[in-house]
Amino acid sequence: MVDHSALRVNQAGIVTTVLVAALGSALTWKLTWLIPALALVLLLGTLRPELALFKQLYFRVLKPAGWIQPQPVQESPAPHNFAQGLGGVFLAIATALLFVFPVAGLALALLVAVLAAVNLFFGYCLGCQIFYQLGRVGLVRA
Amino acid sequence: MLQVEALLAAGIVTLAATLAFRAWAWRAARLAVRDAGRAPSYIPSEVGEGRLPEPGSDELYVLYFTTESCTVCRSRQEPALAELSAVQVHKVDALAEPELARRYHVYTVPTTVVVGSAGRPLHINYGYAPAARLRRQLAGG
Numbered sequence: 365m366v367d368h369s370a371l372r373v374n375q376a377g378i379v380t381t382v383l384v385a386a387l388g389s390a391l392t393w394k395l396t397w398l399i400p401a402l403a404l405v406l407l408l409g410t411l412r413p414e415l416a417l418f419k420q421l422y423f424r425v426l427k428p429a430g431w432i433q434p435q436p437v438q439e440s441p442a443p444h445n446f447a448q449g450l451g452g453v454f455l456a457i458a459t460a461l462l463f464v465f466p467v468a469g470l471a472l473a474l475l476v477a478v479l480a481a482v483n484l485f486f487g488y489c490l491g492c493q494i495f496y497q498l499g500r501v502g503l504v505r506a
Numbered sequence: 507m508l509q510v511e512a513l514l515a516a517g518i519v520t521l522a523a524t525l526a527f528r529a530w531a532w533r534a535a536r537l538a539v540r541d542a543g544r545a546p547s548y549i550p551s552e553v554g555e556g557r558l559p560e561p562g563s564d565e566l567y568v569l570y571f572t573t574e575s576c577t578v579c580r581s582r583q584e585p586a587l588a589e590l591s592a593v594q595v596h597k598v599d600a601l602a603e604p605e606l607a608r609r610y611h612v613y614t615v616p617t618t619v620v621v622g623s624a625g626r627p628l629h630i631n632y633g634y635a636p637a638a639r640l641r642r643q644l645a646g647g
Contacts, residue, residue: 368581390509435581443575470512471519478520487582487634493614495575499601 368435370419371444373426374409375484377418378402378451382477386470396466399473400459406452410445446504447483447491451476534611535630538619542609542627549625553606554598566628566644567594569610569619573601576615582634583616589637593644620644 385398409416426432454476462469483489498504549558549569559565570587572579587595600607600615610619610630620629620643629643 366577386512387509390507437577437580439577439580440575443577467508467511467515470509471515474512474516475519478516487578489578496573496600496615497613499573499575500604 365436366439366441366444367422368437369427369432370422372435372484373422373432374416374418374448375480377421378406378480379477379484382473386474386477389470396462396470399455399462399469403452403455403459406448406455410449410452413441413445416448442504443491443495446495447489450491450494451480530613531632534613534632538609538611538630539627541611542625549596549598549606553603554596556596557594558596559594564623565594566623567596567621568640568644569621569627570595570597571600571607571610571612571615571617571619572597573599573615578634579616583618586635586637586640587618590640590644 381398381402385395385402388395405415405417409419413419422432427434455473458469458472458476460469461472479490483491495504559567568587568590570583572583598606600612600617610617610627612632614632616634618631618635618640619627620640622628628646631639631643
């Protein structure tokens with residue numbers, strides 16, 4: 365069982381954090397530290413769901429307070445975790461780029477935010493396409 | 507300014523990727539219409555879930571490709587298909603039926619095909635197709 369509200373809170377959290385980091389870095393470059401922090405949150409959340417910061421925010425605060433209604437769907441959490449892990453990997457690459465080629469680092473982080481936003485607002489999931497192709501060649505059990 | 511350049515770079519990549527995806531989908535749909543029009547157009551009744559129109563009938567129906575792990579299929583495509591109450595929807599697992607998926611050039615899930623008389627594909631949507639679009643395609647024939 366997967367609660368789609370938790371996924372949407374996670375996507376919204378990713379979009380907000382990257383936007384604050386990328387746009388706020390015009391004022392102070394220190395805000396770019398949010399990018400490695402977000403990479404860590406996503407990667408840790410993929411390995412240990414109880415460490416997924418935005419999902420915990422939903423399950424512990426937003427849902428009990430009744431601010432967001434749950435939206436449970438009977439399905440496997442594997443593709444969602446795959447997509448989250450992929451986002452974490454790309455943000456880790458963006459972090460490395462920030463040191464050598466800051467424009468590319470910020471641009472890559474913004475692309476991760478664009479993909480999260482496209483999923484959030486339009487229901488298009490690039491991770492789903494990658495997962496289907498990997499399943500077709502037998503690399504994952506899709 | 508660094509931030510403006512980064513936004514610009516991300517914007518250009520997004521635009522280029524969107525155009526490339528549209529071009530890919532357009533090409534796949536064209537090939538699928540060509541290939542599926544050439545091959546035997548009926549679908550074996552034991553494949554997939556749902557009733558199929560009788561061979562030779564003019565009834566339009568929707569062929570719906572999905573997989574076990576497709577998330578957008580369950581959260582968005584299936585509710586949209588449920589809105590088309592008057593139309594038969596035939597659901598096929600794209601990984602379990604690779605031959606059929608190849609015939610329609612399915613490269614992503616969900617994929618929905620509006621099938622017309624004699625089993626000819628009229629419209630193909632790669633990725634989530636909203637109910638309004640499917641309704642328009644079914645009405646347009």
